[in-house]
Amino acid sequence: MALLKAVSYLESRSEVDKNRIGMAxxxxxxxxxTLMVGIDSRLKVGSCLYGTGNLQLGNAWWDGNSKNGREPPSAAERARWHNTLDPAWRLPTKKTPIAWFTGTNDQFYFLSGVMQTYDMAAGAKHLTLVPNWDHALPQVIHDESVMAWLDEHLQEKRRFPRVSPVEVKNDQGRLIARWKFAxxxxxxxLIASYGEPGNWRGRYWHSFAATIEGGDCRAELPAGTLPCLVSGSVxxxxxxxxxxxxxxxxxxxLGVTASIPVPAYDGCQEWGGFEAGQIAYLDRHHRGGQTRWVPRVSDDAIEGKHSAILEPGQTALPPILSTATVPxxxxxxxxxxxxVEVIVQLGGEQRSFRIGTSWTEVQL
Incomplete structure (x- = not known):
């Protein structure tokens, strides 16, 4: 009710054009x-940073780190939520433009919910996916993009490229992804994550450069014995x-033979080198309300420019991204x-290592 009253208040103001009211x-x-776009036709556009609908498909409060001891809802309770309270279920009845800007690994609003909510929207819609980011985004997307979508529909300033669905086909024994843009x-x-849907917060997303020719994009997708999820971006x-x-x-x-489940990758690549961009990645997440380790750095590095300084006691590393079922x-x-003696723990496994004054490689 408070949000509906807020729109009514804006309409009552003489300096407000009631035909140019949006919400972000x-x-x-x-x-x-998402809820208001489905309810209130007085809104001319909606722009969503992170949040979405279809929470019955998974979210932090029912299925993740914010359960706080609560039992997850039953299938019947999730169905009831979906058909009564979920913000997305009215979207098919509205033509209001709406956009979602999110990291692929958002721990609060799972990507499965974003996808289904996007599919349900009946009006003009937009999607921005940033691979391997959780409940945070780079500054340019966090600030500029959300407002740019409002400008596009309230001030008629077209700014976002339009994209067609991505298609992947067997092209002479290779997987080739193609999509169009305007x-x-x-x-x-092209971003790709191998393995069946699930493990939304922890799964690793590869990024492959695409070529552009006219209004067409093309990228080769390495074949894996595991299926994968892909998205093309411009x-x-x-x-x-x-x-x-x-x-x-x-x-x-598709008839393409693969010998490995997933191409090799570094599940710590977003932060594990402790260079300036990687520290910024940690800091953006920390500022976004997620307590993240943002280390002091040293110029004494085995590779690159920096290493991280581990303080005495226990250090919890940022999430290490992975592929389910693969060692x-x-x-x-x-x-x-x-x-000094250092204990390295990963999940339920831990090992003790004797570390000296020279760089020592340890594995778990």
């Missing part, structure tokens, strides 16, 4: 923006990113001012 929100604000585009990429000169909805790809079904190996290099 972050996290729960995105949840309520608008001013400077670069394009980026404008001003940094505005437009993404396709996810598509599922099965190499075997992984954690590797790091350690050194100390004087010999």
């Amino acid at each position: 929100g972050s996290s729960w604000g995105g949840f309520f923006t 608008g001013d585009v400077e670069q394009a990429d 980026v404008s000169a001003s940094g505005l990113r437009s993404s396709t909805r996810l598509a599922r790809v099965d190499s075997q079904a 992984h190996r954690f590797t790091c290099s350690l050194k100390a001012d004087s010999p």
Whole structure:
């Protein structure tokens, strides 16, 4: 009711054009923006940073780190939520433009819910997916993009490129992804995550550069024995990113032979080198309300420019991204001012290492 009254108040103001009222929100604000677009036709546009609908498909409060001891809802309770309280269920009845801007690994609003909510929207819609980011986004997307979508529909300033769905086909034994776009585009990429849907917070997303020719994008997708989810994106000169909805790809079904389940990757690559961009990644998440380790750095590094300083006591590393069902190996290099015993723990496994004054590689 408070939000409905807020729109009524804006309409009552003489300086407000009632035909140019929109709504934007972050996290729960995105949840309520999705809700209001489905309820209140007086809104001309909605722009959602993180928050979404279809929470019955998974969310932090029912299925993740914010359960606080609560039992997850039953299937019947989730169905009741979906058909009564969920903010997305009215979207098919409205033509109001709406956009969602999110990281692929958002721990609060799972990507499965974003995808289904996007599919339900009946009006003009937009999607921006940023691979391997949780409940935080780079500054240019966090600030500029959300407002740019409002400008596009309230001030008639078209800024976002439009994209067609991505398609992946067998092209002479190789998996080739193609999608089209309209608008001013400077670069394009394909993101892919191997394994069946699930493990939304922890799954790793590969990024593959795409070529642009006219209004067409093309990227090769490495084949894996595991199926994968893919999305194509284009980026404008001003940094505005437009993404396709996810598509599922099965190499075997397309007749492409694969010898490995997933291409090799570093599940710590977003932060594990402790260079300036990686520290910024940690800091953006920390500022976004997620307590993250943002280390002091040292110029004494085994590779690159920096290493992280581990303070005495216990240090909880940021999430290490992975692929379900596939064995992984954690590797790091350690050194100390004087010999010390270091315990490395990963899940239920831990090992003790004697670390000296030279760089020592340890694995788990």
